[in-house]
Amino acid sequence: MGSDRVTDTETLTAVKSTGAVHDPVTASEIADALGCTRHTAYDKLEKLHDQAALRTKKVGARARVWWYPADSSPGHPDPTNGEESEHLYRTLAAQFPNGAVAVYDHNLQYELVEGAVVGTTLPSREQLEGQTFAEIFADDLGDGFNSLLRTAIEDGATKTSEVTFGGRDWRVWVTPLCDSDGEIVAGLSVFQDVTEHKRLQAETTESTFRQLFENVPGAYLILKPDDYEIVAVTDAYLEATMTERTEILGESLFDVFPDDPQTDAEGVHALQASLKRVTAERQEDVMPVTHSPIPLPESEGGGFEDRWWSPINTPILNADGTIEYIVHRVKDVTPIIRQLHIDGAEEPLQRFDYGELQLTADILQRGQELQQAKEEAYDRVRESERKYRTLFESINEGFCIIEMLFDQDGDPVDYRFLETNPAFEEQTGLTDAEGERMRDLRPDHEQYWFDRYGDVAKTGEPVSFEAEAEALDRWYSVYAFPFGEPKSQQVATLFDDITDRKEHEQRLERQNERFENFASMLAHELRNPVTIGQLYSQQLPTEAAPQAVDYVTEAFDRLEDIIDVMLVLMRGRETAGETSSVELAETAQAAWRDVDAPEATLELTSDWTIQANETYLRHLFRNLFENAVEHGGRDVTITVSDLPTGFYVADDGVGIPPDKRDTVFEQGYTSAAEQGGHGLGLAFVNELATVYEWTCTVTESANGGARFEFRYVDQDPHQD
Template sequence: MELTTGSKQFVLGDAASILESITDAFYGLNRDWEFTYLNRQAQQLLARTAADLLGKNVWEKYPSAVGSEIEAMFRRAVTENVTVSFTTYYADHDRWYEVHAYPSADGLSVYFRNASERIKAEQRLRDSETRFRLMADAIPQIVWITDAVGNAEFFNQKWTDYTGTPYNPATAEDISSRFVHPDDHLPTMRAWGEAQRQGTTFTIEHRIRSAAGEYRWFLVRAQPYRDPQTGEVVRWFGTSTDVHDNKLMEEARLRSEAKYRTLFNSIDEGFCIVEMIFDAAGKPADYRFLEVNDLFEQQTGLSDVIEKTVSEVIPNNETRWFEIYGRVAQTGEPVRFEDESKALNRWYDVYAFRADATANNLVAILFKDVTERKRHEHEMVKADRNKDEFLAMLAHELRNPLAPISAAADLLRLARLDESRVRQTSEVIARQVKHMTSLVDDLLDVSRVTRGLVKLEMNVLDAKRIIADAAEQVRPLMESRRHHLAVFLPPDTTFVYGDAKRLVQVAANMLNNAAKYTPEGGSIDMRVDVRAEHVLIEVKDNGIGMTPDLQGCVFDMFTQGTRTADRSQGGLGIGLSLVKSLVELHRGVVTAQSAGLGKGSVFSVYLPRVSAAEAFQGAAGGGPQGGPLGRLKLMLVEDNNDAAAMLAMFLNAAGHDVIVEHDSRRALERSRHEQPDVFLLDIGLPDMDGNDLARRLRGQPETVGATLIAVTGYGQESDRRATAEAGFNHHFVKPVDTAMLSALLSELAAARSGRRKTDITS
């Protein structure tokens, strides 16, 4: 094309520069359909140079375009003078072209580009969408897609089939209000809103209305899809799965399980289901706890055992339990038995049976802690044996004086005795009658004390005088056995408040006991010591000593230590029982200790101390004054003898009746008939700790309303919570603040007298 003026040449030069810089291919056609211009992109796409095409007819150069969409659209643009845009496939190039043609007075300007990749991508997208729709319509769940704010963009065919409503664009609020159960609508929208705010998975179960108008439960889950570039949520892809039948089955299962669990826990005995574990040889080697009821922990003392083996929770468990339960599992034959678990220190009454008729490894075990019953049975057998031994001893002790009395009577019947013989015979009868009288007096004393018939004549007494009188009483016995008796007295005043006759009896019985069980020529020490709040009277010997078992029952009725066949000790075995009863009547405490057989024994009596000033006042006014308003009956349970004695002395001095026990189980048994107002319990007791004892006291009607005070060396907040959970009202940390304890007891006593009660803790 030739341009004659410089100005026009300048304009064309500008246009050419622009056309060469654009990314689209471009060519110009004149009215005769001849090429007037091609830019570089056009030459590259058409694979022709400008020299090949300029001035040539397009239809002649590209005959395959004749009759095609290209020709039709080009001729329409020129004829109708309109811009045309289209995408077409040109077979000769095996390409798709995106074409834009603009008519002008000179001809046609054509912009085009290779659209093959775009067309292929669009086709792939259409194919993908088709596959997605086919897949979405094939699965049983409702599938849906929303935009970022919840406007529905897609529902699969399952939605239409279930709701009877074809998909229409709608908001999440519209869809929920129309199809979700009214009770589930607000929870659904709240959960949906929260998921949108957090950009996290949306999950909920709700009911959706069907085409028939019924509601079924669906599990709904949706995941956010984020723009890879911005990270912003742009869509939500979700499913709604019909879980109605599963929901009903689960609800039925839960109801059934609740009934089962209620029945399971209503059993008033311990119950568990275990899975037996057999070794390679088929022998029972262990078992695992699968289920336990509420009473299991109370009956065993074990907690948190589910899915654990016995070897884990009771490492030293006896293997016979495996054998018994393994036999039940393998044979299906139930078994009922009583046995002791030494590992748990308890006796059990057990009924075991196969838990599942089709499984030979599951065993159900119904059991009851019968330790108390077994202990009672043992004590009854022991008491019966002691009674038989006592009757035998009584017969023996009565026959001994009767033999010389009978011989003396026979001698007197001879009537040929001189005066000296008669006097000698009379003295024999008198001595033996005195001995028999002493035996009968002891029996009567025990009977009176046991029935509460002893009346004490209380006065201020000097403990030194008491032991002097007692030593004088037993001197003949000491001399006859060639014992060395040493008495140690303190320089301080040793005033106590008591019955002189009974306290002398206490000291004499202790000395008699030491003399009986100390070999001839042995040593016996009697000591009086003054403590802050009590007077200690102690008898120590180097005699035969005591076993631990005997120490636990030495103060029981009719108890005697090991004796030889000649019964050189003598007596009825009631002296120490009488000592304990009389000391407790004086608000005191008596203890017994021994390092073992052959190592002697120490018996200690702790009596409330009376100061010199109080003694003077008592002498002038007839007895000690003061004491708390109202007297409380207290039970102190403490395994440390000295600690128990000292605290008991203080409590007695404060005017309260104190019962001391060193053993939890004995304390529990005694509490049923004593029914104390207040319990002071050490926590670190050996056989049953103070917390367990407190729970049992709260569980029996006789002591359910008593005040429980924990006396322990542990004072952390967790320790206080533990005692509170066990049922304690108060928590005192050792060493006990006696002023605060006294104040608390005074308040409790005042409350019993109708006064206001306040809470005091330490």
């Protein structure tokens, strides 16, 4: 039994019945009394201690006991008492920091609302109680919020979500409230205003990334694409250009670094042209080595100093392809250019074209390319790490990296948690697990888990599986794969809590089993009187009332058909039994003789012999024929003919509207209920087609009526 299925009242009652006032009890004793795991009992006892309903004390190195205090008698609130529970609830909830706690009923109306933000950020208690949040915040909240509340009160599940209403961001936690019999009587929702937290988190994130960027080992600027305003700069750039961050942030690049009026350097013009190309083409632009003097600060005497740069301008694109920023990266190559200024040459950049300096130019170029490749690889690694870290921290699935521990014989005995993601705690219930061993956290954890992860560490082969972890009181879907170096014995696991799905599957399995047993019993009990009725109907004298005898005989035959139809609908292929060669035209003609429609016409143009059960195929035709007569009129014309991979049954009646063509196959659907229709005929047709792995579709016939098409029908292998 999970902790969400054991109520506080049940736990408190178990404490009272297990020990008298002041008598200590252990988690194991309460687990036995409640029929749950020791872990669940421990969590519930600690929760009651946090609510001041119980006292606790540590005994020995790892044991702990709890007891019901004497002052819980008159004068001390008893959580099992209605009025005192409400008073205790309101007193505690009113102190809930930066949020509110509310109890709501099955209509999602709030019965009790308390909290520090009630009457301030949220409406007053009088405005909220008796209303639904969807009514008060109709413009902000949609059906999704009501679905969240229903999750607790209808499904008995506990969930957390984030919503926005009243201009604020809220984290909402919902859970069911149960009575002593385990029945859900209300829902509990906890609202916490996280607006300021998210704002501070965003500011902290931006500040962190800005600090990281400013310490990048390279000269970088980040510019706005419209006016080239400087929005970020690295320390390396400030050092290379002898500028201060406070002086250049918010300024245009070309206001900070204008052309030197005393020289004919064209650095500014060349940079403007490069940035325009980046804006127009939205692609990186690598500039040639450029002569662009920089202004000196007054402390250095003012004026300009000659500098040569190797610039690269790269666009940063939004999701829609527009440019959000431009990254301007430069490398100061002034020492190299000065070294090449040999023998007083006035144009050192042109020396790259001279034969005697070709080798030097090649070495310079290769060195720059290698440096660029190294920086780009470093950037890619950091970007990859950032993406995977973001994914690691944002996924809903639990993720952890563990180190397997083996004994001297090489058998897995334990594992240590090295790293976990934020969803890990919610998925497992384990807190502060990093650095801890699983055996210490859950000593009774099944050996199965250690064996599976041990195989991954040994073989290096990933595995996917579903298994129950009884010590955690959950089912999991797991993907485990080797991580790091082979000798590290590390395994990474990605897992999801599938307890709700497994419990639902088990309920369905039990329900289906009961359903099949009921079907067998019902069919057996019905067949006996029907068989007897058929035998005696054959002995009735036909001279006195021949028509009545025919009606009685037909009624018993019809009952037998309905039993067969019911079994196919309930059991599928198991009931359809073995198949044999069946001629479509002959079977359809036999079914037509059972239909009371003397004015209707059947046209047969089929030459197919197929593999099917003749009895059920005749039922299929009879249901389709009766449906055509019922909806197409007593004088309807029905056609049975072949398709390339099957056959069809068509009529010239009123047809079936396109929006009803899927609905007609549902059990219980009928448009002739007043005439005795039971809604099983077409459901049987569709189910039999599914059993035989045929496709069954409804369309319009050539004469505007209904046409039922059956494809991928198994043809008799002996048919020519």
